[in-house]
Amino acid sequence: MAAAEPILRVENLRTALDISAGRFVVVDDVSFTLDAGETLGIVGESGSGKSMTALSILRLLPRPVGTIVGGRVILDGEDLLTKTDDEMRRIRGREIGMILQDPHTSLNPVFTIGNQLREALHIQDPSASRSSLKEKAIAALRAVRVAAPEHRVNTYPHQMSGGMKQRVVGAIAISGRPKVIIADEPTTALDVTIQLQYLKLLEELQAETGMGILFITHDFGIVARLCHRIVVMYGGRIVESGPTATVFDHPSHPYTEALLASVPTVERRVERLYAIEGQPPSLASFGAGCRFAPRCPHAMDRCRTETPPSFPGKSGLGVERHGAACWLLEEDRA
């Protein structure tokens, strides 16, 4: 870890959803940091709270259902949770950009992509002239390696392929030169070959601009390819975090272990892929103790009653660099 202050620091973030059945904490005591030029992967299955974490950082939780009930989100030394809505609006796009999951729906179907790029550029710099916006839009398309950008600016979203559209979405997201980009499963809707291209593009853009990328995914292949560090989430909590290679080599939480075991690999051929027993927890079933306990093969009595704190992972790097929230690790240490 560099000695420099991380560009984004999330501390003890708690987010709750108030629905008719009551209040549910969907992001529970989540903390992590992101350095400039670093890619942090947030991994977890559907409903693990990874998207809610992203929306909390941007303060774009669905209203009036979602509220942030605690914690701090420090971007460049300033706490985003204390900003007014207006200040937040100026921060979005300029300080933090976001790439959404599905490029087919995240562009407005009734406008040309040039129009949508110019709008983003105009919001970030309202004083820019019409002709300079036009040039900037073409430059932005060129930056994401879109061929013939002069021609492409005049096309509508439905005239482009999914990969192209996601490049445009990326171009819009980085048009304000944000320090942090949150990418919420940006490759899920793309073909595998296009996925790789897109990940390479993100890496190149990161090298050019030095932005930090918060990459949300459920795909371990992408994590291994792209991320420097990962955070594994389950049931709204972080269960394990550490450098990617370390977590892959020394998975220290039973959930991470099980997840890695269920990823198919070319090296070993198996009859049946490993599957984790049971269902992911529903909001209503959140009780005391470790949330993975009901599905955990190593669960002890203690796991069901007490929430485990973060212990140093099996790699021996120390809790700061590689931590996992599991009682087993305490036993190991003793």
Add this chain to the structure above:
Amino acid sequence: MSTPASDTTSLADPIRRSGLWRQLKRYPLVPLTILMLVLIIPAIFADLIAPYDPYQSHLRNRLAPPVFWGGSWEFILGTDRLGRDILSRIMHGARYALAISLVGIFLGAILGTFLGLLAGYRCGWTDIIVMRLVDISFALPSVLLALALAAVYGPSFQAVILVVVFVLWASFARQVRAETLSLRERDFVARARVVGCGHTRILFRHILPNVVNTVVVMATLQIGVVVLLEATLSFLGIGIPRPTPAWGLLVADGRQLVVSAWWISFFPGMAILFTVLSINLLGDWLRDRLDPKLRQV
């Protein structure tokens, strides 16, 4: 009278399945021609093509029958009690029908679209208040409102427009709200927010362009409703004041003479009938064309 146009296209309607109806639907040329002949051309060129001044009395030719009923070519569709030429009056009446439709629908669509956008986007109290107003507007009979307005201000062009706007805005508001509710959850709206767009910008630059299509189709479909409404109000004497040749007034003029001089009421009635019918046919056709899900049917 204020029945939504969609009622005429219910699947249970037996006429819809008959051969003639289908033919007419396949070729919108027919209703379009009728519409041009009865409403649009007369409305625009009434001064040039009407044979007489619609207010001029030909006292020697009072109650002249139409040409095929023993009358002369001088007054093709006959004259009324004061000897005014029916054809000229119908042609000038088309102006009022068209003007009220265009102005009323324009204002109603703008009001309804604006409130619908607001209700669908803001949700919460805005939504509740707007939708209750819509309910009230649907529940209140338009003729009653027109009566009240006429009693207070006297019958006038403006009062008719007001009633038309009152009748129309609610259906626009309801439709636009429903679409806005779904559009606001779409990813491109989320993307716009991530870029830093404010609410006003999202509402008018991102959501509005996506509902304009629907609003235009709805507006077209409403012309028939408005023509009928205007005729109803005028017929009852609470619409456009006499002696303006509004279609409803023309029908009312011949009320007492319907047995002896049927043509006074008959031809204006026909003008109303053909206008509303052809607009509904066009609306059907337009809806089928614009809805890809129905295009195969």
